[in-house]
Amino acid sequence: MQALRNWDPQVVAEVIDFRGETTVVVPRQHLVRVSEYLAGQPGLLFSFLSDLTAVDRFPLEPRFELNYQLLSLDRKERLRLRVRLPGAEPVVASVSPVWPTANWHERETFDLFGIRFEGHPDLTRILMPDDWEGYPLRKDYPVEGYR
Amino acid sequence: MTTIETAAGPAEPMVLNMGPQHPSTHGVLRVILELDGETVLKAKPVIGYLHTGIEKSCESKTYSQCITLTDRIDYLAPLSNNLAFCLAAEKLISIEVPKRAQYIRVLLTELTRVASHLVWLGTHAIDLGAMSVFLYCFREREEILKIFEYVAGQRMMTSYFRIGGLALEPPPGWIERVKRVIDLMPGHIDQYEQLLTENRIWIARTKGIGYLSAKDAIAMGVSGPLLRASGVPYDIRKVFPYSSYDEFEFEIKTATEGDSYARYQVRVAEMRESLKIIRQAIDKIPPEGPFRADVPGIIPPSREEMKTSIEGLIYHFKIFTEGFAPPPGEVYQAIESPRGELGVFMASDGSPKPYRVKFRTPSFVNLQSLPKLCEGRLIADAVTCIGTTDIVLGEVDR
Numbered sequence: 001m002q003a004l005r006n007w008d009p010q011v012v013a014e015v016i017d018f019r020g021e022t023t024v025v026v027p028r029q030h031l032v033r034v035s036e037y038l039a040g041q042p043g044l045l046f047s048f049l050s051d052l053t054a055v056d057r058f059p060l061e062p063r064f065e066l067n068y069q070l071l072s073l074d075r076k077e078r079l080r081l082r083v084r085l086p087g088a089e090p091v092v093a094s095v096s097p098v099w100p101t102a103n104w105h106e107r108e109t110f111d112l113f114g115i116r117f118e119g120h121p122d123l124t125r126i127l128m129p130d131d132w133e134g135y136p137l138r139k140d141y142p143v144e145g146y147r
Numbered sequence: 148m149t150t151i152e153t154a155a156g157p158a159e160p161m162v163l164n165m166g167p168q169h170p171s172t173h174g175v176l177r178v179i180l181e182l183d184g185e186t187v188l189k190a191k192p193v194i195g196y197l198h199t200g201i202e203k204s205c206e207s208k209t210y211s212q213c214i215t216l217t218d219r220i221d222y223l224a225p226l227s228n229n230l231a232f233c234l235a236a237e238k239l240i241s242i243e244v245p246k247r248a249q250y251i252r253v254l255l256t257e258l259t260r261v262a263s264h265l266v267w268l269g270t271h272a273i274d275l276g277a278m279s280v281f282l283y284c285f286r287e288r289e290e291i292l293k294i295f296e297y298v299a300g301q302r303m304m305t306s307y308f309r310i311g312g313l314a315l316e317p318p319p320g321w322i323e324r325v326k327r328v329i330d331l332m333p334g335h336i337d338q339y340e341q342l343l344t345e346n347r348i349w350i351a352r353t354k355g356i357g358y359l360s361a362k363d364a365i366a367m368g369v370s371g372p373l374l375r376a377s378g379v380p381y382d383i384r385k386v387f388p389y390s391s392y393d394e395f396e397f398e399i400k401t402a403t404e405g406d407s408y409a410r411y412q413v414r415v416a417e418m419r420e421s422l423k424i425i426r427q428a429i430d431k432i433p434p435e436g437p438f439r440a441d442v443p444g445i446i447p448p449s450r451e452e453m454k455t456s457i458e459g460l461i462y463h464f465k466i467f468t469e470g471f472a473p474p475p476g477e478v479y480q481a482i483e484s485p486r487g488e489l490g491v492f493m494a495s496d497g498s499p500k501p502y503r504v505k506f507r508t509p510s511f512v513n514l515q516s517l518p519k520l521c522e523g524r525l526i527a528d529a530v531t532c533i534g535t536t537d538i539v540l541g542e543v544d545r
Contacts, residue, residue, distance in 0.1 A: 018478070021479065053492055055477075069492065069507070099368065101369075108511075127544055128195060137202060
């Protein structure tokens, strides 16, 4: 945390502590830079991306929150990165070059939330059929689906 | 589409569609294989055939109602799913579960691990042609399922762990039943090992097949026995202990070869470690004591309290009609399921229904490494590679 602030104070927009878990809110234009730094910097080595998922805050703005669940196997520590995205333009750079495992996670988030990841090698639907309309996990999508 | 060189000149590789209905995919998995003769050039898993929208359904249910849905994610280890969900919810509302309930949870999830590894061993063996192992494994698994039935009332969809503890007081005599089963298990495991460990066909079909290096495994986010068979000693029970795992003595079993045979060795060794944990749990579980935390308004009161006190009746009514409302916030709770890191990300907005629940399922992430395992190998080895990842398609698609 402190290392991140020392490195570049601009990349830390907010720090949230809840139930012993730390969440760092990162402005979306800095996401890939921060990811590369956290994954590669000796002494941090968040080399394992456990999970990546979105939360839809509809009708609030910024509408989407992306949560990146990082893990450092060497230091046995977890950290959560959060990026907020506006509902009108839910686009963010892909982190799959940093953590290859993000590939399917990003596809799933695209499939269920309609968030686009720029630079993703194969951004197609993964769980829903290819010709599905709408993004099921958005809050304005009815539970029983469109009839 | 790539081009390949043949004796008759350049040609297109053959595209073979494996699944979605195929006995070796253990469910409904489709793999698109590009073949040069019998060699797999490219493998592309296609998933989603079992997608049931569990995460969406959770958003319209109260926290307690979601537990029944979690059973259906990984149907070979329902208690592990129950545990991950309950721990996440307990973290969100910040309550402590009584020690007795924690030990019972440990005992039952370790039994689940043994049962799940037995299914894996049996089905993997039958994929590779060893029919008898399958029959033995399912015989023993049935004994474990009988314990679940006795304790929770259900063989598979147990829903036995509830937020704050357990659903019911375990019935009398259940510990003796567990003892009977686990006293026989080491002998049974020896029997499987006699059939497989030095079996030349088994070795030929698994040694060196489906190699995954530690570096690739970490990059692909692979966890559980797959990661440990590549030499990374990452086990959440040790690294981030939950449910009092830090009070138990056991080892993280690893191997360095990173192939299918190493994963077999790791899983078999893990079964023995689980039996060790179960034995310790039997000694630790006090015969009497609370099986649920006592938090009025969040955890349901006991039956007797509900019938005899007005507060108990009110709380009971409120909990079962509108549920409880945790404070707004997000938590991530991971446990070591038989397949790896099973994480639950839970976001609350202060209402009685979870705002968002995400299940980070190990099968989904581990399956992503399938192309790495089988590309460049024979098509028959693709069957080994699917089997060795130990995926449950319900968990992949949710």
